[in-house]
Amino acid sequence: MKRISQSAAAVLAGLLLGGGALLIGESPRSPATATNDAATRDKIVRYIRAKFGVPEGVVLTADPLQPASYPAFLQTTIISDNGKEKHPNNAYVTKDRRYLIMGNLYLVTANPQDEVVQHVREQFKIPAATSVVATPFRASPYPNLLTTTVTVDDGKRKATQNFYLTKDNRCLVVGNIFNLGVDPRREALQTLKTANEPSQGSVSAPVTIVEFGDLQCPMCARLHDFLESDLLPKYGNKVRIVYKEFPLASIHDWTLAASVACQCAYQLSPATYVPLRSMIFKNQTSINATNVRDLMLSYGEQAGLDRLQLAACIDSKASLPHVEKDFQEGQAVGVSSTPTCFVNGKMVVGFPSADAYYKMVDETLRAAK
Numbered sequence: 001m002k003r004i005s006q007s008a009a010a011v012l013a014g015l016l017l018g019g020g021a022l023l024i025g026e027s028p029r030s031p032a033t034a035t036n037d038a039a040t041r042d043k044i045v046r047y048i049r050a051k052f053g054v055p056e057g058v059v060l061t062a063d064p065l066q067p068a069s070y071p072a073f074l075q076t077t078i079i080s081d082n083g084k085e086k087h088p089n090n091a092y093v094t095k096d097r098r099y100l101i102m103g104n105l106y107l108v109t110a111n112p113q114d115e116v117v118q119h120v121r122e123q124f125k126i127p128a129a130t131s132v133v134a135t136p137f138r139a140s141p142y143p144n145l146l147t148t149t150v151t152v153d154d155g156k157r158k159a160t161q162n163f164y165l166t167k168d169n170r171c172l173v174v175g176n177i178f179n180l181g182v183d184p185r186r187e188a189l190q191t192l193k194t195a196n197e198p199s200q201g202s203v204s205a206p207v208t209i210v211e212f213g214d215l216q217c218p219m220c221a222r223l224h225d226f227l228e229s230d231l232l233p234k235y236g237n238k239v240r241i242v243y244k245e246f247p248l249a250s251i252h253d254w255t256l257a258a259s260v261a262c263q264c265a266y267q268l269s270p271a272t273y274v275p276l277r278s279m280i281f282k283n284q285t286s287i288n289a290t291n292v293r294d295l296m297l298s299y300g301e302q303a304g305l306d307r308l309q310l311a312a313c314i315d316s317k318a319s320l321p322h323v324e325k326d327f328q329e330g331q332a333v334g335v336s337s338t339p340t341c342f343v344n345g346k347m348v349v350g351f352p353s354a355d356a357y358y359k360m361v362d363e364t365l366r367a368a369k
Contacts, residue, residue: 053347178220263319
């Protein structure tokens with residue numbers, strides 16, 4: 001995998017959908033409005049920092065709120081500055097200041113269902129040969145918004161995402177919507193499933209690290225080795241690590257097959273999961289799309305699995321639903337790159353450093369007392 005930048009500026013730029021902004025108009029604001037806007041901007045910055053694991057060393061700012069060309073929304077620009085480069089990102093908030101939109105707004109001129117397909121194609125640069133289909137709009141969890149599910153299918157892989165339309169059929173929201181009233185850390189703790197999942201460490205440990213990894217990602221291999229060889233021995237029964245599959249199949253050609261094999265190992269014999277995962281990471285450079293099946297069977301045997309049983313599971317893709325469940329769970333809590341971990345619900349993107357992890361665990365242990 002091409003190494004994902006660990007700078008929060010780059011992480012933020014990758015997480016947030018960029019693109020053309022709507023035209024905005026200036027309007028005079030009262031002192032009370034200015035105060036309210038300042039509080040909203042502060043809430044947006046704090047939410048993004050917590051939701052996407054942006055380190056304190058990266059400066060985040062939100063420009064003053066301005067009216068967008070569609071009256072239900074206000075517009076701002078969020079700027080992340082890591083001291084070397086700045087990344088601006090368009091953002092919108094609903095007039096009641098409850099919801100944050102990261103993405104783009106488009107005024108509807110014809111059929112909303114057709115137009116959302118067109119805008120998705122243009123915004124994400126999807127080739128003409130790739131199928132893009134939108135379902136009819138339906139009710140959504142968000143006030144005054146309808147939703148559609150857009151499916152992108154290139155014949156090998158499918159990806160889906162929900163986008164939105166104002167109930168008056170006038171404005172499309174092609175991006176993600178976040179509730180500013182929700183604590184991202186608490187939301188992650190409620191969403192992440194840790195029971196009956198591959199793990200190391202005591203289930204009663206006061207610190208739980210949930211790791212979303214891609215088996216073809218070199219940085220994931222480094223983090224896995226650190227967690228298994230350094231962090232767990234250092235903290236003993238105080239830390240538990242729960243492993244989740246997050247195969248970036250759109251850029252990696254064998255990661256999905258390896259994830260299926262790992263989950264097959266867990267289904268057949270849970271104790272073999274971590275040894276197999278460790279062997280895959282240690283031998284990343286030897287694996288390719290042609291030999292991945294044979295190597296998974298070989299590593300599985302070395303980990304203690306029956307070769308025929310593992311082959312049957314791999315070939316039938318019996319464990320694929322669990323891989324897909326992990327991936328969807330990661331998306332639900334904001335994962336978009338690997339590795340991404342949650343330390344008692346706090347997001348950590350990439351592998352900042354060993355010391356950074358030790359500091360987080362120490363702080364979490366103190367807070368847990």
